[in-house]
Amino acid sequence: MADEDRDHSDLSVTRRAFLKGGALATGALSSTLIPTPADAQLPVATESDPRRSVVEMTVNGVAYRKEVPNRTTLLQFLREHLTLTGAKMGCDRAQCGACTVVVNGRNVYSCTTLAVEATGAEVLTIEGLAKGDALHPIQQAFIQHSGFQCGFCTSGQIMTTKAFLDRVPRPTEDEARRAMSGNLCRCAAYKRILESVMTASRLMQA
């Protein structure tokens, strides 16, 4: 999806008209470290546009700099701008946890975090957890215990686990249950999710 299409705002008509006027060649100001075909259509800088901001953040170890509408959520930023679709939109209201990612070591609902709020942050998503083909111990544990069925909530479950175990490396089961209670699993694989968290804790100690 072209950013020109996605980043529509009140002023975008003007922007498009401007583009049509042949200003494409100057469209490199809103740069990004990972070029995508979509970026070819990025408009010129709109520093004067108060509805847009430049966000810079590190996602899975890669630094990004992108100009986005202020209203862009972190979830939209990850899914639509960086095509990292592991985090899911389950409710868009911070009520299910399918969108959970780790921001500066904390698990957050990316659907109700603005991308601009994450400026300067270190963001970790499910895509950044494994090291090459080597799965992270949490992922190994979720496989070992079959801590999922349909898998739609799983990225969020795993990212909550990551932030939790980094914070509390040897939790009790009750601590783990409380920590995981912000992530709904409609298939209700809860027993297995809990087992996965506890096993992951042991694997991460090893």
Added chain:
Amino acid sequence: MAQQQNTTRTLRVIGGDGPVIDAVERVTGQAKYTGDLELPGMLVARVLRSPHAHARIAGIDTSRAEALPGVKAVVTHKDAAKVPIWGNRQRALNEQVRFAGEAVAAIAAVDEETAAKALPLIDVKYEVLPFVLDPEKALEPGAPQLFADGNLEGQPRVLIRGDVERGLAECDRVIERVYHTPTMWSGSMEPRAAIAQWEGNKLTVWASTQAPCRVQTNLTGQFNLPDSQVRVIASYVGGGFGTKSAAHVDETIAALLSRKARRPVKLQYSREEEILDSNTRFETRVYVKVGVKRDMTLHAMDVKAYINQGAYHVRLGGLGNQATHIYRIPHLRTVQYRVHTNVPNTGPTRGVGDPQETFAIDSALDEMAVEMGWDPVEFRLKNVKRNGDPIARGGSGAEDGRLVAQVTDRCLEEGAARIDWSRRSTLPGGGQTGPRARGLGVAVTERGNGGGLAGASVTVNLDGSVVVFYASTDIGTGSRTTLSMIAAETLGVPLASVRAVAGDTEVAPYDGGSYGNRTLYSTGRAVEAAARDCLDDILATAAPMLKASPAEVELGDAVVRVKADASRSLPLRDVMQRRGRSVVGDGSVTQSQAETNVERAAGAHFVEVEVDRETGKIRILRYVSAHDVGQPINVTVVENQIEGGTIQGLALTQAEELRFDARDGRCLNASFLDLKPPTMLDFDARRIEPIVIANIGEQGPYGAKGLGENPCHAGMAAVANAVYNAVGIRLRRVPFTRAEVLRALAEQRPASSRTA
């Protein structure tokens, strides 16, 4: 018959355990669900929904919306074919809207913000009509009418056996009760999503559906196309639970927009839309008369049920008449009124009407046991059907079939032993003093297995690797794994060499879909047949290479050998390379009610609860779910299904009721915050103990039975019965909120103490 061959061979793959074969994709974010897909030039769709529970669209002007830059297409009822959605009375977009939240128009635009901005620019003139939400009131004279032929769907569904009036008169004791379940949310974590793309006259739709072929059939009807011109793909599906088991309006709306805009269109429902415009679990009001003889036999049952079908209902629903399959009842009558009202769509949801029916029937039986001073387990064991008993094959009352491979009794016995049923107090409360009291409850469940037309194909490649193609889906039930295991077992190759392609109508033969305990049971039979077809071909190819006849060779561990002389063998890979052509096997099976032998899958649930008399809280201390699963294909998958389904059944006891404003008919709680599906803290899942009863069946692949639905059935009845045993209050309406428990406890106290 395949079954006989199976029993002579040791199983190598089937019966194992361990993770599903696509586990890595699911824990790394690589599994792509419909909403994750992007196509070049794709537009984003949004739907305008009716604020009125019942209205006629007197006029609709889309010109202002269409004029907004970035809007590429707007569709209304004028654009939709005058063809109902498959299995439904609803069209994709209707001139008369029948629930608050029904689609009125849709917009495709370059991005979500533009689409959202354009929605209010559509001018709709509604002629607001009176509405009705209550199914019994909807049948009264003068009630608002949803359809020209009235609110009653067809004729009342009647099932009669024996003479119920005479039967009741012959009973020593008859009780009469009413049980109520409300309209309930039953959706999944992944909201509905559909992407439509036209290439000339060829339509491709990626959909979050359980039944790609049903969606395909619907789209061929909507756009007057042959099957060959419509492809539906559902690769990864984020849960379904029945709500995605048929075609729905979203796929057609996406296709209408895409055709008009000449670009691909993605329509993703918000959570609120998913709650309002998917299928909800239908409300039931069940009037039960049960009669017994003094010798503990169940003699007569008279059931009258009102099914609130909402505005539209996918296929014909209602109670499944489970009681007639579970219990021997000489005199029986059930009458079901399926009524349209202005609550949102209903449709099949996990167990369809079985959880609601189990709540009514198994609560009533518990009440009878209490009245008569009988042990509830003993009472059930006395009356449950046993192997060889007559059973109805079809929807009529006639018991023209014979029940086989039935183990309801064993489920009851093993479950009772596990929870130590003998310690149950026969008196409510059992003399427990203090604010908290414990009690035990039981409920029995069962369901049929699959059915209808199932298809699959299997390809053995030149290197000996295997691909299974099937057009039902893996909605989280592990079917990619279990169907691959069936192919591996049948062919004689390791599971690691098999891959399954799920949910693509273009590459696999017709298959009804993944619902009603049927993917493993029915599609699994088709996979077995397709794999056997391949095996025959491979053995015929390999036999001359080994200077033997096809009957003299066998395939095992991916090696073809001469049975009598294992030294004469060829790896499958070599056979395939020398053959120089892939092997393609086809399997299509139709399981119908023509079979005289009827096999069903039984279950019994036992629960120990603790009721807090001061707060009204019901705590689950232990929950034992004993299920006949036939031959378990993958034990881990089986246990995961039982555990998850049990919690979904428990969820019905505490939350998930959809509430409606009596003034305007709008839903009051269309969000996760207000519906409260259970989190990890709401039920302690560690307290759920599955008992897997491996009771080899006759008609499923390798004797497997369906399981997806059953674990969700018995929670409401089992908990209600346990609460009675704990504190002596009878809960006849779900959900069992704390307020409801406290109200019942207050009523239980003598009037003098209440006023004191």
